[in-house]
Amino acid sequence: MNVDLKFKTFKSMVSLSAEDLCRELFLGNRRSIKIKKEGVAVGNLVRIFNAALTLSNQKGFKAMSLRDLSVEAGLSMGALYTYFKSKDELLRMILRQGRMVVKRVLQGQVEGTDDPRTQLRRVIQAHLYLSEVMQPWFYFSYMETKNLAIEEQKRAMQAELFTERILTDIMKKGQEQGIFRPMETELAGAAIKAVLQDWYLKRWKYAGRKITVEKYASFVVGFVTRYLEPQRP
Amino acid sequence: MNVDLKFKTFKSMVSLSAEDLCRELFLGNRRSIKIKKEGVAVGNLVRIFNAALTLSNQKGFKAMSLRDLSVEAGLSMGALYTYFKSKDELLRMILRQGRMVVKRVLQGQVEGTDDPRTQLRRVIQAHLYLSEVMQPWFYFSYMETKNLAIEEQKRAMQAELFTERILTDIMKKGQEQGIFRPMETELAGAAIKAVLQDWYLKRWKYAGRKITVEKYASFVVGFVTRYLEPQRP
């Protein structure tokens, strides 16, 4: 069995087109969205979301005016307000929808193998590939979370701890099996998470150096593995 | 010679009180600041900066109104405007001043030893300790840089690459001396940087787990060392 997951394979596996995501969002928010025709609504939602992510990631969500947004999305102000009832709700919609997808995809990745080494590799690859496919969302989420109400901030922190937990659980199991050496899984988990996040936070850096996701993934796996593997005799 | 730098030692070495920083800033911006009495100006600048960092780090610089700021700083709107001529200039002042200090302090840390292992340890410790002393500024800088004009954004990226460079240079020298094994210093440098940044970006996480800077520093040094050290025979 090949342990490495290719980016292309991953992409076709999850099939996360903007359209799919927006359809899901539309169906889940049918009562708060005034538009009833699915085709129209989904199409416009895609444009609104893309525009919002683009503009926000340039200058921040708060600095993006709805006038800017309406131009970028190709809709009037009035039309925008048939899809959300306040700018703040738009923010929450974007974040919530993304969180759901991320959780769903990552959870599916641990399954199918029992070897902690393979699991770890899989999760690292899946996390990086996912953040590559949804880069604007990941960046947005990281930067705008602190502008939410405290209640929602907590949900974002929970989401971070959730993925970290997947990592530490694997490491603990590996320790018990004697595959990994004794170490502080909590700190290691946090460090891995930080390195994974760097990939979508510092796009300018890695793009400038012509580093692909797969290359980065293989580096991270190596970096982590060296830390975890038992002392050679 | 003891290779470890204690946090307390570092703190007294650099002596970076908010007052010192603001005095330096006052002296460097004498012509754009209308107030002439040094004592008055420095005192107020300290309050303005602290207030600005506090409020911005809660909800973002853009979302912080100058009315909020004037209340938090204990000055009237009119008084604020004798210290800077626009909200945007305030942003630039804060970021520029901080960058200068960081650069100065970090550059001083590589000196005094030739062993790459010690140098690396020193730089990691110094970076973490510095970001601990100036945590609000580091967080602010990370989050608000994208709201600057492109010209200033580039300066911030340069600053990031500058510290990364210090790391990669040490690693390369270590490789040449056979102390470190062959590896991609560029990726390793980026990863170390990411882990160092996590310390001031995820305060909530590390504070909740009761992890001290010194503990975190020793973890990072261990993590990195394991990656760099040559294969044992």
Next chain:
DNA sequence: GTCTATACCAGGATAGAC
């Protein structure tokens, strides 16, 4: 040096025509 009062405008939100 600092305050209060005010000018002025940008942005979020909505009503009502089409």
Next chain:
DNA sequence: GTCTATCCTGGTATAGAC
């Protein structure tokens, strides 16, 4: 379903009294 026109709050910035 979508647009235009308009309301009104709350933001930055400044003038002039103290």
